[in-house]
Amino acid sequence: MRKQTFEHQYLQVLAERTQLNANEKNNLQRLVQGYLGECNLDKIVDTFFNQSELVLNNLNLAYNKEVIQVDKLIVIGNIAYLIDVKNYRGSYTYQNNSWYRGERILINNIFRQIDRASDILQKIFSAKRLHMEIRRVLIFMDPAVKVEIKQPIVQTVLRVEEVAAWLMKLKEEVQLYPKLSPDLWRDAITDSLLPPYCPLNDFSSQVGRTLQLGICCPKCKKFTWTSHRYYLYCDHCGFCQSKELAYVKTICDYGVLFSNSNLERKELKKFLGEVGNEYYLRYQLKKHFELVGPNGSQKGYRNLGSKFEYWFENEQEYFKALQKRCNWKTNDKK
Ligand SMILES: [Zn+2]
Structure with missing residues (x-):
């Protein structure tokens, strides 16, 4: 690819x-x-x-x-x-x-x-x-x-x-x-060969600019969701996305914007906006991301600074299979 x-x-x-x-x-x-x-x-x-x-x-x-x-x-x-x-x-x-x-x-x-x-x-x-x-x-x-x-x-x-x-x-x-x-x-x-180019400045240098927080709908690019147990439902276009995929994708997006620092849970929680759940975030970080060093000075998870499709290039089948969860439409609204 x-x-x-x-x-x-x-x-x-x-x-x-x-x-x-x-x-x-x-x-x-x-x-x-x-x-x-x-x-x-x-x-x-x-x-x-x-x-x-x-x-x-x-x-x-x-x-x-x-x-x-x-x-x-x-x-x-x-x-x-x-x-x-x-x-x-x-x-x-x-x-x-x-x-x-x-x-x-x-x-x-x-x-x-x-x-x-x-x-x-x-x-x-x-x-x-x-x-x-x-x-x-x-x-x-x-x-x-x-x-x-x-x-x-x-x-x-x-x-x-x-x-x-x-x-x-x-x-x-x-x-x-x-x-x-x-x-x-x-x-x-x-x-x-050189490693892919990484800029000296990431979004943290953009003083005074604000970012829309939350999870971006891949279909309509809006940010309002209804959260179910295993999936999110876009209030705007009706698109369904497995919650795990939505979180991991959004974590990667954060990594692209702030490519100069490790991924920190506190910052990610803010970035996920209102729909973000602390426990679920913690679980996904542990499951898919690599903790850097012991909880000392270099705290956080390793940031590869690339979009989901590249970061998780080898796990696309796993995430695709998760989409089936959208069909588990029980009365599990949270
Ligand atoms: Zn949508």
């Missing part, structure tokens, strides 16, 4: 609980667009290339303090296809070594990011004495985008409708090129 970046998760959780400012709104929109484009490409690659052992996604790599972000890397023989995904809208032209959007010249050359990534990736391979040829591939994912290249270029530029044919050709290459032991290039990449 391709993960949303930390900033994406943070802004998404934040948007559910407070009014975003203009800057945050733009960033979130840009991140959502980019993420959708990347997920669409993942699906196309799965369908038409389907050699997962030769593909790496979403890499943060560092070499000598220089950091790059790689959307997708496909390695065949000693050729590494470095893929940059753009989910831009509009009409783009490349001429006289500059990119234009409509008539206007773009200050940020669209190739700059992939060219720089290519340089640094080359250094990463060279440092391991790997002789790799890097080919830069820029993919425009919006089917309505117009792209015109009016001069010779070293990069490959593809529109989404050209990607399937390109991948099928790559698949043929897999048979032709001698296999470089996949471990060699993978090792080089793994050694340069």
Whole structure:
């Protein structure tokens, strides 16, 4: 599963609980667009290339303090296809070594990011004495985008409708090129991997801003529930959610917003709002979260600072099964 970046998760959780400012709104929109484009490409690659052992996604790599972000890397023989995904809208032209959007010249050359990534990736391979040829591939994912290249270029530029044919050709290459032991290039990449980016400031630095407390309904984004023994019933849209899932999800949301500190029960109780029950919270923390140290200075539970679907990626079946509790509609209103 391709993960949303930390900033994406943070802004998404934040948007559910407070009014975003203009800057945050733009960033979130840009991140959502980019993420959708990347997920669409993942699906196309799965369908038409389907050699997962030769593909790496979403890499943060560092070499000598220089950091790059790689959307997708496909390695065949000693050729590494470095893929940059753009989910831009509009009409783009490349001429006289500059990119234009409509008539206007773009200050940020669209190739700059992939060219720089290519340089640094080359250094990463060279440092391991790997002789790799890097080919830069820029993919425009919006089917309505117009792209015109009016001069010779070293990069490959593809529109989404050209990607399937390109991948099928790559698949043929897999048979032709001698296999470089996949471990060699993978090792080089793994050694340069950075942990996912975490910001210096979390929501605790946002003085004067308030958050909507409570459990957010995944369907209608409202916060009013009727609590039953095993599930919560949304007063607004009628959606039912197992209480355990609702609590754990909300704890994760808190963790995303306050990623710099451990999870503390007192703060979580406040965050859960009126519907939150101290005993049930205590029970869920013990059941699903890891206590950090003995109850000394480092009190609280470990905060991974990511949304539920990533934090509990391996327990999705368990939580899905809990949803059956919504059908246990006895007269158990509490
Ligand atoms: Zn609802």
